Amino acid sequence: MTSLALSRCARATTLSMTVLVLPLSGHAAEAPQHLRLGYDVYVGGLKMGRMTLETEIKGEDYRVTVAAEAGDMLARLIKWSYTAEADGHFGGVNGVAPRHFHSLRTLRDKSWDATLSYAAPYGTRDTAVTFTQTPPPSPDDATAVPADQRPGTVDLLSAAVAISRHAEGGDCASRLPVYDGRRRYDVLMESRPRRHIEKSDYTVFDGDAIGCHVAILPVAGFQPAGRGSQNFWTAAPDGKPRGFDLWIGRPVAGGPVVPVRLEAGELFFTHVIGHLAQVDVLPPSP
Template identity: 90%
Template sequence: MKAPARFLPLHASLLTLLLALPASAGAAEAPQHLRLGYDVYVGGLKLGRMTLETDIKGEDYRVSVAAEAGDMLARLIKWSYTAEAEGAFGGVHGVAPRHFHSLRTLRDKSWDATLSYTAPYGARDTAVGFSQTPPPSPEDADAVPLDQRPGTVDLLSAAAAISRHAEGGDCASRLPVYDGRRRYDVVMESRPGRHIEKSDYTVFAGDAIGCHVAIVPVAGFKPAGRGSQNFWTAAPDGKPRGFDLWIGRPVPGGPVVPVRLEAGELFFTHVVGHLAQVEVMPPRP
């Protein structure tokens, strides 16, 4: 029972770090409301399906994600994760989040969390509020000092800013993130692009922009221990944890989105994420 559970923190991290919002509004007729499905494989075994839905109206964005354990894990453990973020492009970090909400379940427990942001949106001193049901433990509640929370963004909004920046073909960017439990920077660096062929694993075919994603801990990270090597622990060697990501345009005239992910430094095995489904949705009313 314990072994599959070890992969769940990685699954949640890939869920959020894999995702990025469309980079620019583009032409009026271009599809701006997409539903994307990602399959994640660990050591060649399918871990599960993650779904991303994005919607852009002018400078406003909304993104929602959902994931649950695949058949292999579902037989052993009940786990699911959903989250939604909304805000507007702009501000000192490229995005000004307004609201973030997530629901995480594991076996018979659940955690319902909300991040709220007060005006002026996008300012360096934007206040960030956090609440959770059930409330976090005193240790977790104080893990990130109050003076390190203002001016940060949620992780999905950070992905939105990174993707818009990457539209120009350069991934280099750095975003300060506070997720309610940890404070860290998401650092993107450019890597060589690659041509991806359509296969039984992916629906994408074409050239993709190469990026490297790293998580730089600031506060709230516990030292990695035996059986807890994941993105949300501090690596023993002090180096930031990360993975390689390729971003492409699966719909002609549409936005750029992640199309492939590779990580080989965790669990001593290889992790691969494929874009397995693309659906153009009707505009929201």
């Protein structure tokens, strides 16, 4: 696998994890509202690295940050990292009304600094979305998603906040429109059977978990997959949406449910597994 393929696999795995890697806000006053979660990602049995996510709920406002970088073995082949943050409030037509999203991706000696800004009124079907990037996107990338398909969408992290709220009752079914600055797609959630996960050297979780299937439905900006390509962010040759299975559970008594395991078999013809490896309850920020 080339370094470029490894980078694409790393980025797709990281973004796949963020689709539902956020805890629910919780309705009980005593429920933790500020958590740090650590996920170890394995590709073909080899540890790719650690993704850390921190989320905080204050009333009807949310803030979430995610950071990922290559593990020791992968870092010898590529210098890659990804960070992102989003904030907004609950409500609106999608269940969340994002205000701002920012990401920074690095690969070797290059970096891409991207921002999505949302105009008031927030959370409506007509909410305008502005995308900027340094360096600027190519003309093809800049026009890959028509302007009339961007209003009313949410960023991927905010979509995860909205989707996760549906899962506390044991039903994953939901659908969210996402625009990430390059592609327009819907994140579709469907319920799957529960399973019991035992604590091990890989995971800190021990208990029953709700099963979910996450599918990415392309709308605009997806290139056709090349011959023999399994790039997660391309349109599959058979037209089927790419996706992965996810299990969510409650690792902290009285706390929210969070993703505890991810399995995907559609990334470069190899199996990807993500384990919940760390859970920290943090004090509220000032």
